[in-house]
Amino acid sequence: MDRRKLLTSAVLGGAAGLVGATALGSLSPEDVFAAEGANAKINPGDPDPNFVEGRITGITDTVLFVTSSDGSLHSIRVTNGTSIWKLNPTTFDEVKVGDGLYARGLRLADGTLAADSLWVNIVNLNAHVDSIGRGSLNLDHHGQRVVAHVENGRSAAVYNNTPAVSDMSMLEAGKHVKVIGAWHPDTNEITISTVYAAV
Template sequence: MTPKMDRRRLLSTAVLGGAGLVGATALGSLAPEAAFAAEAQPVEPGAPDPNFAEGRISKISAGTLLATGSDGVLHSIRVTDGTSIWKLYPTTFDQVAVGDGMYARGVRLPDGTLAADSIWVNIVNLHAHIAAVGRNTLHLDHKGQRIVAHVVPGLSAAVYNSTPAVSDLSLLKVGRHVQVLGAWHPDTNEISIATVYAAA
């Protein structure tokens, strides 16, 4: 049995320039569903999770992201050689841009910086109704707002009635309630679909 990995030590070493790092996905899944999963460590009810940050990126400098959270708090997120990044699919730090939104999980360092093991860029989790179906698009009604969801060939998938994901989205019909995980196109009402959850 592999001994439990000390995330704080591993990520602290990464921030300080340690070599031989294990990829951050060894610390947890990079799947989009994992961004919305409860953190394994308990947090006091009503208290913020110290190992989580979310916000819109305002500055990128020397492996550090500065992001303003939805609550107005400024977060400093350190990216290391062991950080895994998702932007509709696993990608690299150079694909992250100012103006992107992000969720990050990792460990909080003594100076308040979050050393990230996983970052999800522009991730969205929508509950909506299908208003129209187009060629490679779903038009969604989300709380009275229209969202255009783009199907990405070879990537977008559907899960019907909790069965394994398939690439066939043809069973998605107008009027159906769906949950959509995907990536937002900043400053638009458009997203790219990662996974659609629906009843067949």
């Protein structure tokens, strides 16, 4: 399975996935999404040795044990210099077993990935708005229901490629949106970072 495709077996029952983390050192999920495929040194179709996607199956000290969507096992070492995003920039103690992640860093001689950046539970959904509730959007993502929560002071909307605003009032039921946010593991729920819509 292509590491940049959706983690279909792990996220929202196959309905969504994690965005490929390719911008070394970038923390913004929007920048990560925009930079997908930007690493020109990797031939198309070849695995990137400095990139891991998957789900965290264990944590010991500062090492994450991750099972990728293709079943391969990885060890990821988190250092004081590792940037971590989980809807917001965060710290290592917020990373939990069961979280999905993308990691970029440098491969050490023992095969461990020393992480420069971790993006935890990041999702990128193209969906239709079924309905708008108080503090949430009910989305249809390829026939799957997704509840997208709005977090005051954090969630933003981008209308027609204008600068992001906190006002979600121009979103309409029945319209197409793209949502970048954070998945709530083992649920059909996410928290919105940014929702993109045409009005």
